[in-house]
Amino acid sequence: MPKTILLVDDEVFFTKKLAKNLSDSGYDVFTAFSGKEGIEIAREQVPRVAIIDLKLPDISGLDVIKSLNELEQPPITIMITAHGYIEAAVSAMRLGAYDFVEKPFPVDKIKIILQNALNSANLKKTVAVATKHEKQKHGIGALIGVSPVIKNLAGLLLKLAAEDPRMVLITGETGTGKGLAAKVLHYSGRRAEKPFLEMNCAAIPENLLESELFGYEAGSFTDAKKSKSGIFEDADGGTILLDEIGDMSLNLQAKLVKVVEERKFRRLGGKKDIKVDLQVIAATNKDLRDEVKNGKFRQDLYHRLNVISFEMPCLRERKEDIPLLTDHFVRFFNNDINKTIKVVPEEVRRAFHAYNWPGNVRELRSTVERAMILSEGEELNPRYIALDLDEGSVSLDEQDGKMKLEVDLDDSSLEDIEQKIIRKTLEQNNWNQTRAAGALKMNRQNLRYRMKKMGLLG
Ligand SMILES: Nc1ncnc2c1ncn2[C@@H]1O[C@H](COP(=O)(O)OP(=O)(O)OP(=O)(O)O)[C@@H](O)[C@H]1O
Ligand SMILES: [Mg+2]
Known part of the structure; x- marks a missing residue:
């Protein structure tokens, strides 16, 4: 199998040197000094691997990767970035790039990456397809x-x-x-x-x-x-x-x-x-x-x-991610359970923002899933979103490590009060169950039993 490599980089001296070194090692090397030229050559020569610089005179290396991905037999892509361009590297990986290398790098390093890339390209097609699927599913994206x-x-x-x-x-x-x-x-x-x-x-x-x-x-x-x-x-x-x-x-x-x-x-x-x-x-x-x-x-x-x-950061400390995650799960479940939800009402978004998500992303996911199963039509029905927004008939304040409890006796059950105290104590103890159980003078098993009833445990 020919080991055809394409180098796309406008640093002529660097590129020629690398090309010489690689062809001495038995690779068939083509070089291009601009993005468009690179795409052109890739179309004609069908290289197995393309090594692409991020910064090119005409279009960005990321755009080159995008175009190459659309070819009938797309090459494996490896991105070269200047030191510190981690964001671009992240984007490249999102586009399915095999790897990235920061400049300057020893030639041996790129050779190892190349070899690995080629080995992976040589795997049986079924395996390759399966892994690609897994990689996409669990890639950085x-x-x-x-x-x-x-x-x-x-x-x-x-x-x-x-x-x-x-x-x-x-x-x-x-x-x-x-x-x-x-x-x-x-x-x-x-x-x-x-x-x-x-x-x-x-x-x-x-x-x-x-x-x-x-x-x-x-x-x-x-x-x-x-x-x-x-x-x-x-x-x-x-x-x-x-x-x-x-x-x-x-x-x-x-x-x-x-x-x-x-x-x-x-x-x-x-x-x-x-x-x-x-x-x-x-x-x-x-x-x-x-x-x-x-x-x-x-x-x-x-x-x-x-x-x-x-x-891993908890969801309440990065609430700006909630809209994106919500939309992601809506898309996912539309596909997974055959729904056609297109609209998440403002009211629901506000509730999602106000809530403090003790169960984090998993809780958001299951909240969306449950509401989607129950909703008809194209709108996520707010009726099916039940979140405890701390606006109930029991309120808890803490001062100097003491909790102050205010209860509306007409409108609260013993269970409400218990749940509120458990939740608050867990929050105070960073959701460490052992410590929260200690503070509540109950054993951990008992606490977990109650948490389960409250839907705080998976
Ligand atoms: N940033 C994220 N983007 C997309 N999905 C996410 C993100 N974080 C978590 N999820 C999804 O949320 C769910 C819970 O995540 P995961 O199981 O990895 O959590 P965990 O920290 O391992 O939980 P546990 O401590 O209970 O084991 C999974 O479905 C996961 O895919
Ligand atoms: Mg886990």
């Missing part, structure tokens, strides 16, 4: 938002994806998009073609979790009739997301540190080491520092995880 925090986060995710750290910790309240961010990281980096596997550490008992992660050999425990690989093995080359890492037992935490440090492990009952190349992303809505203090989380694992960690 999946992270919706115009707020500065989200834009920064998108830039950070792309940077991290390029750096490919071995461990990443994502914190944040429930429903803020931790799972989504993990997928974006995976699908924007070199691991995109490899598996992305998830494990919820809170959902299953410890020994089952252990055998799911590590796999086992026949006879290693009574039920183990056959050998089975675990997800550390199955995800080799790719990424695993350990959700609710704060609930992992101390024993398993110790084993996890070993896997990440030594890049090898043994199946349960196994005799030989299995080498793996994994990226481990851990997510939690707990404050792991507290867990370390309480002896529930290993300090060494915490430090290792904390090297590269970021927090």
Whole structure:
């Protein structure tokens, strides 16, 4: 298969040098010094890969990518930007660019990217199509938002994806998009073609979790009739997301540190080491520092995880994203459940803006979904949006750490009052359930039961 490459860059000297270097390495190289010329050559020569500078004399590199994408056999595109043009890089990735490189870069770097790009191009078509779909679904474009925090986060995710750290910790309240961010990281980096596997550490008992992660050999425990690989093995080359890492037992935490440090492990009952190349992303809505203090989380694992960690911002702190997210979910459910909602009334938008979204983006999504299922016609019916806007018959004020409660006795139930207090206490404790439960002098299970009744838990 010919390895035809197109270079589009107006820096003539740089481009010729790179072209020479690449053709010495066995590539068939074409060069263009303007965007339009590049598109012309691509049409004629059908290159496998096009490396495009962002700044061109006639049209922008992003427009070149757009035009190339429309060709019958579009090349893989790689964007070159000057240092600091992270926004343009984000846009390029949104357009489906394979990667971006900041100038200046060593030739070897572009060669590695090229090789990776070509390897991925050579994958079987079905796989390529499937992955492209996943990549589009979970590319950087999946992270919706115009707020500065989200834009920064998108830039950070792309940077991290390029750096490919071995461990990443994502914190944040429930429903803020931790799972989504993990997928974006995976699908924007070199691991995109490899598996992305998830494990919820809170959902299953410890020994089952252990055998799911590590796999086992026949006879290693009574039920183990056959050998089975675990997800550390199955995800080799790719990424695993350990959700609710704060609930992992101390024993398993110790084993996890070993896997990440030594890049090898043994199946349960196994005799030989299995080498793996994994990226481990851990997510939690707990404050792991507290867990370390309480002896529930290993300090060494915490430090290792904390090297590269970021927090997903909660929705009430970036309300400017609500309209965009709302429209996104309306579009999504129009398609998904066959609806034709075209209008979100101002009244609904105002309510969305006023509400404080304890369940974050997930709550917004399910609020939109529920209202859409129930609405007829083309308008999202405000009747089906039920949000507690703090305007009820119970109001709570806090001063000096004390809550002042005002109740309209004609118009409030004990349940209203209870819910208001629970919500307020959760807010005061940053939605940390353990602390809120402590403040309310109830156990966490009991609190969670009530939260569930209030629709605050998924
Ligand atoms: N910025 C965003 N743009 C688009 N969709 C988003 C965004 N953030 C979250 N979502 C969507 O909201 C839902 C909840 O996100 P996700 O499951 O990633 O949250 P989470 O933080 O992992 O929650 P939990 O702590 O409960 O596991 C998903 O459907 C996700 O796709
Ligand atoms: Mg999650």
